Amino acid sequence: MASATFLSTLSLANKNYLLLTPTHAYAKGYTNNFRVSNLPSIVVRKEGSVRSQGFVAMQEKGGSTLSDDSRTKTPHVLTVAGSDSGAGAGIQADLKACAARRVYCSTVITALTAQNTVGVQGVSNVPEDFVAQQLKSVLSDMQVDVVKTGMLPSVGIVKTLCKTLREFPVHALVVDPVMVSTSGDVLAGPSILSTFLEELLPMADIITPNLKEASALLNGMQLETVDDMRSAARLLHNMGPKNVLVKGGDLPDSSDAVDILYNGHNFYELRSPRIRTRNSHGTGCSLASSIAAEVAKGYPMLSAVKVAKRFVETALDYSKEIDIGNGPQGPFDHLLRLKSHSQACHRQQPFDPSDLFLYAVTDSRMNKRWGRSIIDAVKAAIDGGATIIQLREKDAETKDFMESAKACLRICHLHGVPLLINDRVDVAIACDADGVHVGQSDMPARVARTLLGPEKIIGVSCKTPEQAEQAWVDGADYIGCGGVYPTNTKENNITVGLNGLKTVCMASKLPVVAIGGIGVSNARAVMEICASNLKGVAVVSALFDRECVQTETRKLHEVLLGSNIGST
Numbered sequence: 001m002a003s004a005t006f007l008s009t010l011s012l013a014n015k016n017y018l019l020l021t022p023t024h025a026y027a028k029g030y031t032n033n034f035r036v037s038n039l040p041s042i043v044v045r046k047e048g049s050v051r052s053q054g055f056v057a058m059q060e061k062g063g064s065t066l067s068d069d070s071r072t073k074t075p076h077v078l079t080v081a082g083s084d085s086g087a088g089a090g091i092q093a094d095l096k097a098c099a100a101r102r103v104y105c106s107t108v109i110t111a112l113t114a115q116n117t118v119g120v121q122g123v124s125n126v127p128e129d130f131v132a133q134q135l136k137s138v139l140s141d142m143q144v145d146v147v148k149t150g151m152l153p154s155v156g157i158v159k160t161l162c163k164t165l166r167e168f169p170v171h172a173l174v175v176d177p178v179m180v181s182t183s184g185d186v187l188a189g190p191s192i193l194s195t196f197l198e199e200l201l202p203m204a205d206i207i208t209p210n211l212k213e214a215s216a217l218l219n220g221m222q223l224e225t226v227d228d229m230r231s232a233a234r235l236l237h238n239m240g241p242k243n244v245l246v247k248g249g250d251l252p253d254s255s256d257a258v259d260i261l262y263n264g265h266n267f268y269e270l271r272s273p274r275i276r277t278r279n280s281h282g283t284g285c286s287l288a289s290s291i292a293a294e295v296a297k298g299y300p301m302l303s304a305v306k307v308a309k310r311f312v313e314t315a316l317d318y319s320k321e322i323d324i325g326n327g328p329q330g331p332f333d334h335l336l337r338l339k340s341h342s343q344a345c346h347r348q349q350p351f352d353p354s355d356l357f358l359y360a361v362t363d364s365r366m367n368k369r370w371g372r373s374i375i376d377a378v379k380a381a382i383d384g385g386a387t388i389i390q391l392r393e394k395d396a397e398t399k400d401f402m403e404s405a406k407a408c409l410r411i412c413h414l415h416g417v418p419l420l421i422n423d424r425v426d427v428a429i430a431c432d433a434d435g436v437h438v439g440q441s442d443m444p445a446r447v448a449r450t451l452l453g454p455e456k457i458i459g460v461s462c463k464t465p466e467q468a469e470q471a472w473v474d475g476a477d478y479i480g481c482g483g484v485y486p487t488n489t490k491e492n493n494i495t496v497g498l499n500g501l502k503t504v505c506m507a508s509k510l511p512v513v514a515i516g517g518i519g520v521s522n523a524r525a526v527m528e529i530c531a532s533n534l535k536g537v538a539v540v541s542a543l544f545d546r547e548c549v550q551t552e553t554r555k556l557h558e559v560l561l562g563s564n565i566g567s568t
């Protein structure tokens with residue numbers, strides 16, 4: 001499908017740019033001769049001049065880069081496939097795969113299938129002219145980079161697709177020759193075969209048949225070994241597609257998953273350990289969509305196939321224990337998100353500002369000094385009445401930190417207490433903690449929010465009203481304000497005092513927890529500044545640099561109860 005390599009020269013802000021499709025930029029080695037602005041794709045727009053579609057703007061080395069006239073082009077895959085009501089395969093798998101691979105995916109539905117983990121109970125084809133209408137709607141408006149095809153249930157639909165693609169050429173065409181579902185149900189009959197072979201395959205940049213499909217396309221040829229797969233790939237390549245990926249998932253007696261990619265010059269044997277799982281429904285659709293996604297980003301075919309294969313394997317491995325449906329073939333989780341929700345200890349309550357009431361912040365050095373583990377320290381703080389825990393383990397090795405965080409999380413969740421991680425957003429994600437606390441020089445809260453998602457708790461340290469406003473804008477849940485008093489726990493910490501605390505509380509639209517030098521002797525004075533959004537105190541040394549964490553926490557708890565805070 002890919003058209004001319006060199007598409008045009010465009011004059012923009014008195015600089016000359018070449019417009020090339022992303023893959024060609026790589027394939028032709030232009031990246032060596034030109035500086036590439038924001039690969040994989042930039043749409044260059046200038047009023048009244050050029051409207052490019054999925055092109056990379058390249059400028060001769062030494063010139064300046066695109067500035068105000070540049071607009072980032074979102075990689076876009078259009079899937080032309082059937083709907084699977086069970087959402088394991090088809091259009092639904094394509095959407096999930098593209099979302100997971102961070103590519104926009106539009107859809108043209110060719111058929112509705114009534115389908116579940118048992119099999120296909122019914123199929124209703126979409127009329128050809130309505131397939132044509134959908135294709136035109138998408139292709140005439142949106143900048144599609146790659147079209148990926150799945151179930152094409154009639155000769156008419158295949159012909160309609162080929163005709164439309166000639167009218168609206170795209171950068172690449174990925175053909176998954178879906179004929180038989182994983183449950184053995186026929187999705188595209190033999191009558192379609194000749195149109196497939198004569199019209200669609202020659203237009204394809206890659207076709208991705210499994211052994212059964214390759215055999216069907218090759219007049220029933222027997223495929224039982226890797227050598228057979230190579231022969232099949234060569235024969236299929238002769239039919240016109242630029243690349244052929246023969247998938248050996250069904251190869252008998254192989255402990256590895258072996259796929260053969262052939263581009264007309266070279267064979268690539270792509271091998272990986274076979275993942276044994278019931279949840280493999282939709283693997284073929286997802287692999288083809290992921291290849292399309294990588295090609296849409298501008299990667300060459302070999303890299304696209306390798307990344308797509310790795311992606312699908314990771315998702316299959318992650319999804320082994322997922323339990324959906326009663327049939328022999330379950331779906332898998334493309335977004336690697338479903339498991340945490342099924343874990344019994346997962347804390348699902350939304351953030352409650354009253355959790356800030358007695359905020360215990362651990363310190364690895366203090367616990368070491370007193371000869372206790374972080375886990376014992378957390379247990380004792382909870383037993384003493386801590387309402388939220390932050391693990392602030394500045395000198396811990398990452399692996400140890402993760403292990404202890406997971407153990408602490410189990411304890412916290414048994415008691416309904418949220419657990420936050422100081423600074424380390426990566427550790428919070430890895431152990432599925434309830435959130436993070438970040439300071440002004442840590443990862444910005446806005447970035448942490450995109451990584452953690454909407455449900456996690458994010459706290460930000462703020463010493464000024466401006467910082468408090470920014471925390472609010474960035475999507476934080478609370479702010480920590482201090483140091484209220486001088487502290488030995490944090491070096492070179494600026495003390496803001498009770499006045500500074502009050503000023504920040506007045507300005508903050510978020511709930512506030514006070515921190516810095518706070519203990520039983522002064523907690524009441526802190527709370528008595530009487531700001532309605534001051535919800536509690538965060539304490540390190542007054543709890544953890546003491547012999548008995550539980551006793552100290554209990555004492556502080558009593559003082560705080562006496563100060564009647566957090567009432568609004």
Ligand SMILES: Cc1ncc(COP(=O)(O)OP(=O)(O)O)c(N)n1
Pocket residue numbers: 359361390392422423437438439440441442459460461479480481490513515538
């Ligand atoms: C509740 C709370 N408030 C403030 C801080 C301090 O965070 P930060 O400024 O990032 O400093 P470090 O704790 O990372 O040294 C906090 N940890 N908790």
Ligand SMILES: Cc1nc(C(=O)O)sc1CCOP(=O)(O)O
Pocket residue numbers: 461462480481482483484486487488489490493494515516517518538539540541542
């Ligand atoms: C971690 C931290 N952050 C502070 C800030 O001002 O943001 S003060 C501080 C140390 C708090 O420890 P202690 O309770 O032992 O004084």
Ligand SMILES: [Mg+2]
Pocket residue numbers: 422423437438439442
């Ligand atoms: Mg920090």
